[in-house]
Amino acid sequence: MPKLTDTQTIILSRAATRPDNLAMPLPEGLRGAAAKMSVTKMIERGWLEEVDADLRKGEPLWRETGDGHGTTLIATGTGLEAIGIEPVVAFAVSNLRKVKxxxxxxxxxxxxxxxxxxxxxxxxxxxxxxxxxxxxxxxxGWMAHSARGMISGALKKKLGLPVSSEKVAGRGTVYKLDQTV
Structure with missing residues (x-):
């Protein structure tokens, strides 16, 4: 059996007791760079796997992917074997929920x-x-900063619309949508 740290053992043991072998939430006190380093090593060794988080079920997020979705962590069959547990459903769960x-x-x-x-x-x-x-x-009826935020956040980033802007004398900055929506 591979040598596990106490933290890795705790993460995998807790995951084995949770539905779908969820490794999240991580143990209290494991945050920031330490959490990232531990999880990265466990993913490299094949003990954890990053999968799409089901937000409707309220699954905790490991990280956000930037497209409005997030990922969570699950223990793999190899991870469960590392702590001496027979992986019954780990392979099925991990194959069904792989990040696409x-x-x-x-x-x-x-x-x-x-x-x-x-x-x-x-x-x-x-x-x-x-x-x-x-x-x-x-x-x-919005404030000017809210209107600018909606243009850059909702229209450009979230919806991906091609909004252009130019300074026009007498009107200030004028925004135009180059595509018919």
Whole structure:
């Protein structure tokens, strides 16, 4: 049997008692760089595996993937064998929940509910003349910083819409949506 540290033994033992062999949450006091180092070593040795977290079940997150999803950790059959437990379901669970790579070039579907403030802002940005922040503030009732945050956060980052901006004399910064949504 491979030599395990006390921390690794605790993580794997707890995972063996949890549904789906979840290794999260990690033991109290194991945070930051120490947690990352321990988990990385365990993944390298094949004792833990990173899988998609089922947020509907309230599974704790190991890390966020950046696309609004997260991953959690499960003990593998090898990990359970390392602590002397026969892996009954570990292989089935790990194969069902493997993290599926997101193809970067696959277009994300954009679903925008009609009648929302977001839909109003998008309609303003689709006009040939675009929209200045003051026009967006007037249409939504938001503060200027909220309107700018929605453009950069929700429209550009989350929805991936091609919003461009340019300084226009007399109007300030004007934002335009180059694509029909």
């Amino acid at each position: 790579p997101d193809p970067a070039d696959a277009p994300k579907p954009v679903a925008i509910r009609a009648g929302t403030k977001q839909a109003r802002v998008i309609a303003l940005l689709q006009r040939p003349e675009g929209a200045a922040i003051c026009e967006i503030v007037e249409a939504t």
